[in-house]
Structures are given as structure tokens and as C-alpha cells.
Amino acid sequence: MLFAGMLYHEREYFRKAREELRKTFGEIAMEPPPSAWEVSDYYREELGWPITRSFIFFRERIDPLALPDIKCITNDLEGRLSREGGRTVNIDPGYMTLSKVVLASTKNYSHRLYIGKGVFAELCLVHVKGKYRPHLFTYSDYASEDSLKIFEEARKVLKLHLHLQD
Numbered sequence: 001m002l003f004a005g006m007l008y009h010e011r012e013y014f015r016k017a018r019e020e021l022r023k024t025f026g027e028i029a030m031e032p033p034p035s036a037w038e039v040s041d042y043y044r045e046e047l048g049w050p051i052t053r054s055f056i057f058f059r060e061r062i063d064p065l066a067l068p069d070i071k072c073i074t075n076d077l078e079g080r081l082s083r084e085g086g087r088t089v090n091i092d093p094g095y096m097t098l099s100k101v102v103l104a105s106t107k108n109y110s111h112r113l114y115i116g117k118g119v120f121a122e123l124c125l126v127h128v129k130g131k132y133r134p135h136l137f138t139y140s141d142y143a144s145e146d147s148l149k150i151f152e153e154a155r156k157v158l159k160l161h162l163h164l165q166d
Contacts, residue, residue: 001029001158002058004074005092005103005142007037009048013081013088018056020077021091025070029059030157032150039141046086053141057096057154059161064095064102068117071104094124098158101125101132101142101151111137125151 004021008014014034022028037053044051062070074091081088094103101124105112112120124142125132132151134143141147 001096001154001161002060002062002070003094003096003154004056004058005094006054006056007043007047007051007090008054008088009051010088011052014052014054016081017077017089017091018054021056021058021074024073025058025062026060027058028056029161030057030154031055032153035146037141039139043090047088047090055147055150055154057157061161062095067093067095067102067104067121068115068119071106071119072117075106096125096151096154096158098155098162098164099127103142109137111135127155 002025006014006017008017032055034052034054037051070093074093078087078089078091092103092105094101096102103122103124105120105122106118108114108120112122115121122137123135124138125134125148132148132155
């Protein structure tokens with residue numbers, strides 16, 4: 001299941017990004033309520049403050065090999081929505097399976113694997129003993145209880161779409 005984690009200050013830009021993503025990737029299967037993002041000041045200067053976190057999960061299944069192309073599409077969208085040389089929305093695409101959550105990144109670090117087109121994959125969460133669990137390098141907002149609950153709910157939606165039972 002493809003998803004996009006998004007950070008933004010101005011809701012107008014989120015709405016524009018959301019609509020473009022929907023046009024590109026299809027129907028939205030799940031969209032939890034947005035929440036305040038207070039993890040760090042890292043994006044404060046670029047996006048503004050306060051920052052909001054939203055997740056969007058798409059209905060149509062993707063081939064994991066498409067992740068580099070998807071990241072290039074979202075980077076292009078970030079560029080088109082930029083204002084005065086800075087992004088107005090940060091879009092981090094990824095995919096989830098019943099056993100893992102994978103994020104795409106253009107930043108190379110020791111725990112990320114190169115998957116082509118300047119894109120790296122990061123195993124963010126693993127489903128072990130009945131729930132998603134973070135790794136050592138998982139972003140703190142993805143490791144938060146709120147995010148873990150969101151991904152558990154998305155996992156239920158994925159199971160329904162795959163017609164699986166517990």
C-alpha cells in the first residue's frame with residue numbers, strides 16, 4: 001500500500017499536494033486526522049511554524065520497484081508547490097506491507113539501501129509479535145505511539161483490500 005507522509009504549515013498547500021497525489025496515484029483508502037508536528041525545528045525555517053503532519057494511504061497497490069519513480073514524482077510536486085525557493089510541503093512517500101513499512105529518501109545514510117534514480121529505501125517499521133515496531137534509526141515521529149496506531153489501522157485496511165483474515 002502506497003502512502004505519503006506530509007509536513008506543512010499552510011493547509012492550502014497540503015490541499016493542493018493531496019489533490020495532485022490523488023490524481024496521480026488514485027483513490028485514497030485512508031486519511032487519518034492531521035496532527036501537530038513538534039519533533040524538531042528542522043523544517044521550521046523552510047515550511048513555517050507551526051507544522052502539521054498528515055498521512056495519506058492509497059487504495060491501489062504498487063510494485064515496490066516503482067518507489068524510485070514515485071519519489072521523483074513527489075520531489076517534482078514539492079518543487080512545483082515551492083515558494084520563494086523553499087518548499088511549502090514536504091512529501092515522503094513509502095509503502096507498507098503486512099510485515100513492514102518502507103520510506104523513500106534522497107539522503108544516503110548507512111541504514112538506507114540505494115534503489116535507483118538517486119533514491120534510497122529505509123526500513124522504518126517491522127511487524128513483529130502482532131504490532132509494528134521501530135528500528136534503531138526510525139524517525140522519532142514514525143516511532144511515536146500515534147504513528148504506530150495509524151500504521152496499525154492502515155494495516156487493517158490493507159488486509160481488507162487483500163481479503164485476508166486474522
